[in-house]
Amino acid sequence: MRFATYKAEGDTFYGAVTDAGAIALSPDFPQWPGLFDVVAQGGLDALVQAARGRPVTHDQITYEMVLPDARRILCVGVNFPDRNAEYKDGSAQPRFMSLFPRFASGFTGHDRPLIRPPESHALDYEGEVAIVIGKAGRRIAAKDAYDHIAAVTICNEGTIRDWVRHAKFNVTQGKNWDRSGAMGPWLVPFTDPAQLDGACIKTRVNGELRQDDRLARMIFPIREQIAYISTFMALQPGDIIVTGTPTGAGARFEPPRYLVPGDVVEVEVNGIGTLRNTVADEVS
Known part of the structure; x- marks a missing residue:
């Protein structure tokens, strides 16, 4: 089953998404104002039960960032073998994972435009799998890590490439432009390790395959990500970990192939779906 945050008829809802439309569930659960609250309170199973056998409420919807109230989003950088080689700096594979924060305001929803700001036209894509924590934990053992995942998306x-080099030690500026990235279309409850262990990421720009790799090739697998991150911070339900992108981003071409208005970017992950976005310039 798939759960999304969306707008319809002038209001915002969360609910189950089917091929025919959306089943609004938020009116049934006033104790959970948003999908973040559902995850934080362990309510995904209740949504599954509530959606069964229900008719579609809305056949025309506008997707929002799937967890617009997410409080903590951590991203893992340079997490595929070929990604490290792309930097052409002669460095060995990293011993520890690179991490940086993103904020919910930097993401839009499925079928919405990624926004290119006037300050830079170096807007790039990075297709990734994101996991949503459903069970709190500190110093989680890698073997137990999957027990702490509630859902995947x-x-x-999206990255403004020349702004990740504005400071010596961080990339935060280039990673947090409003609506420069996207997350969704929906959450898929995590029920089987094969959802991650067998997953592939494919990113297409205007139909051209740019990224194509398997999560099994990650330098730091998702189990290790959860173990490492939970060493220095207690993971909480609703936390999001964005797990790393394969080689093939636009910055790595000669010359770079950055996104321009009118482009269509599709990130496909088997077992989850396809996240599709257009590109538009920011309107003042």
């Missing part, structure tokens, strides 16, 4: 971790 897709991320286009």
Whole structure:
């Protein structure tokens, strides 16, 4: 089953998404104002039960960032073998994972435009899998890590490339432009390790395949990500970990192939779906 945050008839809802439309569930659960609250309170199973056998409420919807109230989003950088080689700096594979924060305001929803700001036209794409924590934990053992995942989704971790070099040690500026990335279309409850262990990421720009790799090739697998991150911070339900992008982003071409208005970017992950976005310039 798939759960999304969306707008319809002038209001915002969360609910189950089917091929025919959306089943609004938020009116049934006033104790959970948003999908973040559902996850934080362990309510996904209740949504599954409530959606069964229900008719579609809305056949025309506008997707929002799937967890617009997410409080903590951590991203793992340079997490595929070929990504490290793309930097052409002669460095060995990293011993520890690179991490940086993103904020919910930097993401839009499925079928919405990624926004290119006037300050820079170096808007790039990064197709990734994101996991949503459902069970709190500190110093989680890697073997137990999957027990702490509530759901999975897709991320286009859009980046303003020349702004990730504005400071010596961080990339935060280039990673947090409003609506420069996307997350969704929906959450898929995590029920089987094969949802991650067998997953592939494919990113297409205007139909051209740019990224194509398997999560099994990650330098730091998702189990290790959860173990490492939970060493220095207690993970909480609703936390999001964006797990890393394969080689093939636009910055790595010669010359770079950045996104321009009118482009269509699709990130496909088997077992989850396809996150699709257009590109538009920011309107003042």
